[in-house]
Amino acid sequence: xxxxxxxxxxxxxxxxxxxxxxxxxxxxxxxxxxxxxxxxxxxxxxxxxxxxxxxxxxxxxxxxxxxxxxxxxxxxxxxxxxxxxxxxxxxxxxxxxxxxxxxxxxxxxxxxxx
Amino acid sequence: xxxxxxxxxxxxxxxxxxxxxxxxxxxxxxxxxxxxxxxxxxxxxxxxxxxxxxxxxxxxxxxxxxxxxxxxxxxxxxxxxxxxxxxxxxxxxxxxxxxxxxxxxxxx
Numbered sequence: 162x163x164x165x166x167x168x169x170x171x172x173x174x175x176x177x178x179x180x181x182x183x184x185x186x187x188x189x190x191x192x193x194x195x196x197x198x199x200x201x202x203x204x205x206x207x208x209x210x211x212x213x214x215x216x217x218x219x220x221x222x223x224x225x226x227x228x229x230x231x232x233x234x235x236x237x238x239x240x241x242x243x244x245x246x247x248x249x250x251x252x253x254x255x256x257x258x259x260x261x262x263x264x265x266x267x268x269x270x271x272x273x274x275x
Numbered sequence: 276x277x278x279x280x281x282x283x284x285x286x287x288x289x290x291x292x293x294x295x296x297x298x299x300x301x302x303x304x305x306x307x308x309x310x311x312x313x314x315x316x317x318x319x320x321x322x323x324x325x326x327x328x329x330x331x332x333x334x335x336x337x338x339x340x341x342x343x344x345x346x347x348x349x350x351x352x353x354x355x356x357x358x359x360x361x362x363x364x365x366x367x368x369x370x371x372x373x374x375x376x377x378x379x380x381x382x383x
Contacts, residue, residue, distance in 0.1 A: 163317065163319065198316075201375065202375065203277065203279070203361075203372075203373035203374060203375050203376075204361070204363075204371075204373040205373075206370070206371060249316045251316070251318060253318075264308060264320045264323065265320065266310070266317070266318035266319070266320070267317075268315065268316055268317040269316035269317065269318075271316065
């Protein structure tokens with residue numbers, strides 16, 4: 162365990178389903194991130210939260226909805242996804258909002274949209 | 276064109292070999308991370324460096340900010356080093372750029 166815990170590890174959902182991914186860290190980090198990793202593509206930053214406030218949304222479709230209720234928890238709510246959204250979704254956290262210190266990733270959620 | 280280029284994309288080595296993975300980037304950065312991703316997806320940050328050289332055990336990372344180039348070296352490679360290694364420069368605006376990774380397989 163890296164200190165950043167993601168659940169579930171694997172998720173299969175239909176295009177009409179609604180599901181949520183959960184990320185939790187108790188490292189005392191102030192910034193949390195959602196990344197998408199598709200096959201043979203670089204990691205793509207989706208959302209950034211600093212001190213529970215969303216500071217970045219990299220043109221992510223509205224079918225992905227993040228929520229950060231506190232500095233230890235981050236959710237990614239999913240609805241009406243498309244098959245091309247199938248990917249590995251990684252959560253990360255860092256001590257410093259610049260990401261220069263203590264950058265830690267979770268193990269990811271492998272999402273398959275059918 | 277990706278802002279980060281890694282080479283080689285795939286690498287197979289015999290156990291014990293010295294390994295070098297290279298990373299070139301085209302953007303201005305404040306620091307650069309080397310990440311290790313094992314099969315199954317988990318990512319571990321190996322190094323964060325902004326100048327010179329860092330060493331952790333058998334791993335050595337170097338960076339030349341002027342040349343926009345970084346290298347990751349593994350001495351006395353071992354099968355457990357088999358993973359994808361990702362170069363990730365970052366700027367002061369908290370933006371990360373990611374290479375597509377180098378897939379390393381170390382054969383016993």
